Amino acid sequence: MMQASTRPWYQGAVNFWLKDVGSASYFIAATITSFLCLIATGIEELITLMIMFSTICMYSAIAWQSIKMQATEWQTLVAGYREHVMFQGKVFIVFSNLISILSIIIAGNINLLVTLTLANLIGLIIWFLNRSFSHLFTSVCYLSFFIATLVCVLIEQLPIWLIPVNVVAYIAIVLANKNFSSAYKWRSDSLTNYRNGLQSGWSPIPSGLLSNYGSSINKGLFPLSYFVGSGLSQYLILLTLLCTLGVAVNLFYNITEHVIFVLTLTLFAIVSLSLWSKVQKHNSWELLSTLPIYNSSYSAKVALSNSVLKLAILVAILCFVTASTLSLVNPTFLIFNILSYSLACSAGVLLSFAIGNVCKNINLLSFFMCISFGLNMGLANYMFDNGDSVSKLTLMVAYTLAMAAINRFTARYL
Structure with a gap:
């Protein structure tokens, strides 16, 4: 000693x-x-x-x-x-x-x-x-x-x-x-x-939980699921169950804003866990690019960016359906609020993964993820409360398209 x-x-x-x-x-x-x-x-x-x-x-x-x-x-x-x-x-x-x-x-x-x-x-x-x-x-x-x-x-x-x-x-x-x-x-x-x-990024979900129900999801989101693992489908299934539970409780008690806040918080926490697993397994990239389904490493990178885009679309649909159902009890929220909120969540997912494409150092990733986490949370909740005009919806459409383009562009740095 x-x-x-x-x-x-x-x-x-x-x-x-x-x-x-x-x-x-x-x-x-x-x-x-x-x-x-x-x-x-x-x-x-x-x-x-x-x-x-x-x-x-x-x-x-x-x-x-x-x-x-x-x-x-x-x-x-x-x-x-x-x-x-x-x-x-x-x-x-x-x-x-x-x-x-x-x-x-x-x-x-x-x-x-x-x-x-x-x-x-x-x-x-x-x-x-x-x-x-x-x-x-x-x-x-x-x-x-x-x-x-x-x-x-x-x-x-x-x-x-x-x-x-x-x-x-x-x-x-x-x-x-x-x-x-x-x-x-x-x-x-x-x-x-x-x-x-x-x-695993300290995933709170046991590896066997709901794993039998997510094979089609993981297949549809490949190669993103290659890096995140079975946890990706588990996250999405549990997120859907969380939304369903929130909608059910909202039928008896008006907790619309609470459900939206928890949904947004859980969503970006899941994105953070997925990015952690993805960065931890970046050394497996060469093995992925050698699969016969890809012609080159670039085609594999494009496929990964496409799978992230699919995830963002699924998130937008889930948020739209949940917010629309919640608004039946609280009709003060317009369709513009719901669409703006859904696009803000989708854009936040794309922004987070674009950061993960560029940042290989876990400390830099943690730093920028904290900043983007706060920005994404703030923007999504702001749009749900105040995104009640065509101009704001138009800005969110442009912002989401820009994030999709940035996600595709940054894929080359994987």
Whole structure:
């Protein structure tokens, strides 16, 4: 074992948090969203979601480092390795919270402090569970993000009395954590969980779920399904089921805007997962281009761009049918709103995959995906609420066609 040495707390931070693709995907998203909170202080619904998202993402990055420690023996070989990495993580958590508190002060809304304490409580649970049980990472993270999103969407303002409750729960978990199980202990299955997470993009869907029903979808979206795998059809089937559930509930309670928001959020989250899997398997491109169904590597690239276009068309149809059905209960939304919203979602899919065509570095992809995620979400929801004119619909048609052209053009860089 190496002897412990005095080192600056920030030493190795780039390698730990930006060059490790697992942590980087969450760390970059948390950092960007934290700073965007300072810009979105005037929009209560948006800043609430962003504070929740940035805080949970930062804890997820630390949880991923905890899994890496269970999957490797660095903490045994290098003295002080675990303490050094975890101290960096705690510094980043404090920094993220300070930015959130500053944005809350600027917004002048003390109810946002309740959101911040709840986000820290959820994040702490993610971290403490995964530093002992690596196999829980995917389910715990996605369940936490889902609960956080529902809280932000369905509850306008959390009560102030939750602040002391969250703080007490926070302290209780910290004090009692050593009684649960040993943390950061090396486990043989952790390496498998670590590798599967890198390859699958931490897909929350079990590999066998609905796999028997998606063969025709995967065949129709080939070669995109070659990179994403069976998860592509699973995502689309679950997205359709989600829309159906939302429409059914909307028959009894008017939750049109909530369903549209969750649909849009889920859609672009699915796109992000698909892009992650695609980039992770970019080394398989040469094998794909040698298949006898393609005359050259260029024809394979064109086929991939065509499959992305098919996916965008399917997304537009799904969004149009869902929004049209929802509008039967809430007739204030015109056909222009629905068409503009559907085109905005379709264009967002095309833009995201165009970025994936150009970006091979996972850190750059995470950075630009965070930006495009926010832009796509904002544009789609704006068009659903305000895209009520022929001029805006015309602009969305032009924007969608431009994104389709950019997706085809960037395919040459695959």
